[in-house]
Amino acid sequence: MQHQRHPVTSPPRSTRSTIKGEVVVQSHKQSGSGKSASLRLYSSTEVDPKTGKGKLSNQAYLKCGTTKTDDGEKTRTYRVKFQVEPNFGNPGALVVRNRGKNRFFLQSASLQIQNNQIILFDCHSWVYPFRTTKNLDRIFFANTVSCTNTNLPVLFDTTTQLLMLLQKYLPHQTPQALIELRKEELISLRGDGTGERKEWERIYDYDYYNDLGDPDKGEEHNRPVLGGSELHPYPRRGRTGRHPSKADPLTESRPSTINLDIYVPPDERFSPKKQSEFASNSIQAVLHFLTHKVESVIQPGSNHFESFDEIHDMFSRNKSQVVEGALKEKLKALVPKEFFKEVTHAIKNPLKFPVPQIISENEFAWKHDEEFGRQMLAGINPARIRSLEVFPPRSKNGQVSLIEQSDIEHNLEGMTLPQAMNKRRMFILDHHDYLMPFLSQINSKDVCTYASRTLLFLKSDFTLKPIAIELSLPGLEVNNEINWVVLPASQGEAAALWQYAKAHVAVNDSVYHQLVSHWLHTHAVVEPFIIATRRQLSVMHPVHWLLDPHFKDTMHVNALARSMLINSGGILEKTLFSAELSMQLSAELYKEWRFDEQALPADLLKRGMAIEDSDPNNPSGVQLLFQDYPYAADGLEIWTAIQTWVTDFCMLFYTDDVSVRSDEEIQAWWSEIRNVGHGDKSSETWWYQMASREDLIKALTTLIWIASALHASVNFGQYAYAGYPLNRPTLCRRFIPEEGTFEYAEFLTDPDKYYLNMLPERGEMILGIALAEVLSQHTSDEVYLGQRPSTMWIHNEQVSDKFEKFKRKLRMLEERIECKNTDPRLTNRRGHAKIPYMLLYPDTPNVESRGGITGKGIPNSISI
Incomplete structure (x- = not known):
């Protein structure tokens, strides 16, 4: 909190008492040590009648500290003494004034008081110079009170005693x-909605996505505002307040160069350690990209790869010294001088991309039909497939699919189509209706994109066999379509055409994954929840404490995405077939989004992948159609563990439904999420009413699921699967050739070459690989599901016991996942590519200082 300091009259020295404490400051490059900062304490138990707030102590100063380095982190610890009145009571808030020239990172503070108790402040926040913040101090509220002897038994029988210890209050x-301080803090965090935000301002406010375009650079950079309209509804983002562009007053101006320091409130920024790692990972990926770009200049040829071997060579560890020498020379013209030394040092190490898992065991596993189907259940977009309920499929405009019953019944293990559907063994991957309105414009931009429907049959070994693909284009007349049906084949020309059709389906699925499953359904929809939490739930609120780890770094990641990935001319526009229409496509799919359906059980029921189960021993309430659905099977266990933890936690603080309805902060929080953060959905009736503990538990469980497990499932496998672009291409340059055309003759001459020329150009492929490499990285400061960023809370036995129960459950799930991955009956957990399904493996015991592309581990938050 930014806090205006109040004058205080010092009591006579002879009547003062002393409170001793320690303050820990993290040392970072380009930041201060905190030396000479002044501190004061607010009482939590004694009110100053003049201010209506807690009594204030005298000032203490950070003077001489001791420095320690642990695991690369340097900290400086200061000992402080506060002079207070004898009836000061217990401290409840710490006021900090930075009198230096540089910001510093305040890690924690601890105070020793009477009865062998310690009051702890878990700060983890930047404190900016007093002159910069316009004479506003920072205030931190106590996190816990604990006994100095942690071996003493601490038992609590009532909610009141629990709250006194944890220092979290409804x-x-x-x-x-502390009442006035609590209110003042929230007011200060909301700001007044005006002005451009400065680095040091802790202001949380909403805005539309009006910063994706850059019309001042030309008409080709115009992009519509997303949010606030029926045409382009969208979740809100954090407000930055930059001035309007000159060419379009509705569009916010953009920096003239790529800006890694785009505004987010200071407490939402990467830690200096993560900032360094993120930059290093990005540089490494850029070097990989530049390596192959330079090689293509040194060894000029087609813009397309000429063979599969040439693509595989990108992942080889061998590289000629001739190429290395030429690379250095080319890089001199591409890399700023100040970075060239670091870059050339990196060149000493192999600069080929690491081998993606999809080709590490079997270079051609991705070509198998069963692997194609398996990735719909265990790949990086496992929540799009659904049960086929109507045959033949129909478009929204009523047009009927051309797939005929006779086309597919020979692939149904002796069953008729109605029998297979009745037994819930028919499935569809549908990328048709939402794409059709965009295809004419998309295909005018030198790409060739179909809308697709893929029908699949669940075989008796529970693998999915694709049995028909329908590809569609808009016809010349409104609501008319041109459709082709492609059927599986194992040899000859038909087999090649079938492979082409699967590539076009993979293109659809890749773009949907990146724009919707990944960006929209996790990153974008969670940001309004973060803003509302900071604005409406005090840090003293237990729900704020519960949610805080699940918001780590998300606003900063999203700001970087708006700066480099989803903006006009950004990486996604360069690599996806949707190009400049990408975010409009995302907004179109937001029209279908419902928060209540983001709960995993509800999602599975909606897609017909599970049925309701009334068994009281099944807390998820659903039963899968078949257990060999790795994402759903592991996901339901993770979901249930989160739900149990959230239920246990909420039951400690809310005695009944009335206590939820009467919680003014929770009610304001939920109202703001619905009416502002997701304001384009405010009239929907599916929002929880927040009238009961059950409503609160459902909302919190769903939010934590989205931020942790759902994001992990669609993000950290990107390099494993999309790092090999033939498995997950993002655009096609050619349609499937039709008989009697020049393209068909070209296809007959060399089917493999036609296939490679159909896929993205060399530079687009390499850029996509580099992006997948960055997005799949874990950083070493990550905090994982079942972990907390600080141990300062664990002195409360009731909360600690519930959290330990949660951790034990996650560890049990790890053992179950390991067993399932070695079970030969569960074919979909490894497939032809021999990739064990680990994307929902919590990895709780092995998370310290881990980084890199691991393909496992569930971070608490959307942090990359």
Whole structure:
């Protein structure tokens, strides 16, 4: 909190008492040590009648500290003494004034008080110079009170005693001395909605996505505003407040160069350690990209790869010294001088891309039909497939699919189509209706994109066999379509055409994954929840404490995405077939989004992948159609563990439904999420009413699921699967050739060459690989599901016991996942590519200082 300091009259020295403490400051490059900062304490138990707030102590100063380095982190610890009145009571808030010239990172503070108790402040926040913040101090509220002897048994029988220890209060339980401070903090965080935000301002406000275009650079950079309209509804983002562009007053101006320091509130920024790692990972990926770009200049040829071997060579560890020498010379013209030394040092190490898992065991596993189907259940977009309920499929405009029953019944293990559907063994991957309105414009931009429907049959070994693909284009007349049906084949020309059809389906699925499953359904929809939490839930609120780890770094990641990935001319526009229409396509799919359907059980029921189960021993409430659906099977267990933890936590603080309805902060929080953060959905009736503990538990469980497990499932496998672009291409340059055309003759001459020329150009492929490499990286400061960023809370036995129960459950799930991955009956957990399904493997015991592309581990938050 930014806090205006109040004058205080010092009591006579002879009547003062002393409170001793320690303050820990993290040392970072380009930041201060905190030396000479002043601190004061607010009482949580004694009110100053002049201010209506807790009594204030005298000032203490950070003077001489001791420095320690642990695991590369340097900290400086200061010992402080506060002079207070004898009846000061217990401290409840710490006021910090930075009198230096540089910001510093305040890690924590601890105070020793009477009865062998310690009051702890878990700060983890930047404190900016007092002159910069316009004479506003920072205030931190106590996190816990603990006994100095942690071996003493601490047992609590009542909610009141629990809250006193944890120092987390529902609004009506706030100590009188802290009520005004609690209100002032929230008001200060909301700001007034005006002005351009500065680096040091802790202001949380909403805005439309009006910063994706850059019309001042030319008409080709115009992009519509997303959010605030029926045509382009969208979740809100954090407001930056930059001035309007000159060419379009509705569009916010953009920096003239790529800006890695785009505004987000200071507490939402990467840690210096993560900032360094993220930059290093990005540079490495860029070097990989430049290596192959330079090689293509040194060894000029087609813009397309000429053979599969040439693509595989990108992942080889061998590289000629001639290429290395030429690379250095070319890089001199591409890399700023100040970075060239670092770059050339990196060249000493192999600069080929690491081998993606999809080709590490079997270079051609991705070509198998069963692997194609398996990735719909265990790949990086496992929540799009659904049960086929109507045959033949129909478009929204009523046009009927051309797939005929006779085309597919020979692939149904002796069953008729109605029998297979009745037994719930027919499935569809549908990328048709949402794409059709965009295809004419998309295909005018030198790409060739179909809308697709893929029918699949669940075989008796529970693998999915694709049995028909329908590809569609808009016809000349409105609501008319041109459709082709492609059927599986194992040899000859028909087999090649079938492979081409699968590539076009993979293109559809890749773009949907990146724009919707990944960006929209995790990154974009969570940001309004973060903003509302900061604005409406005090840090003293237990739900704020519960959610805080699940928001780590998300706003900063999203800001970087708006700066480099989803903006006009950004990486996604360069690599996806949707190009400049990408975010409009995302907005179109937001029209279908419902928060309640993001709950995994509800999603599975909606897609017909599970049925309701009333067994009281099944807390998820659903039963899968078949267990060999790795994403759903592991996901339901993770979901249930989160749900149990959230239920246990909420039951400690809310005694009944009335306590939820009467919680003014929770009600304001939920209202703001619905009416502002997701304001384009405010009239929908599916929002939870937030009238009961059950409503609150459902909302919190769903939010934590999205931020942790759902994001992990669609993000950290990107390099494993999309790092090999033939498995997950993102655009096609050619349609499937039709008999009697020049293209068909070209296809007959060399089917493999036609296939390679159909896929993205060399530079687009390499850029996509580099992006997948960056997005799949874990950083070493990550905090994982079942972990907390600080141990300062664990002195409360009831909360600690519930959290330990959660961790034990996650560890049990790890053992179950390992067993399932070695079960030969569960074919979909490894497939032809021999990739064990680990994307929902929590990895709780092995998370310290881990980084890199691991393909496992569930971070608490959307942090990359």
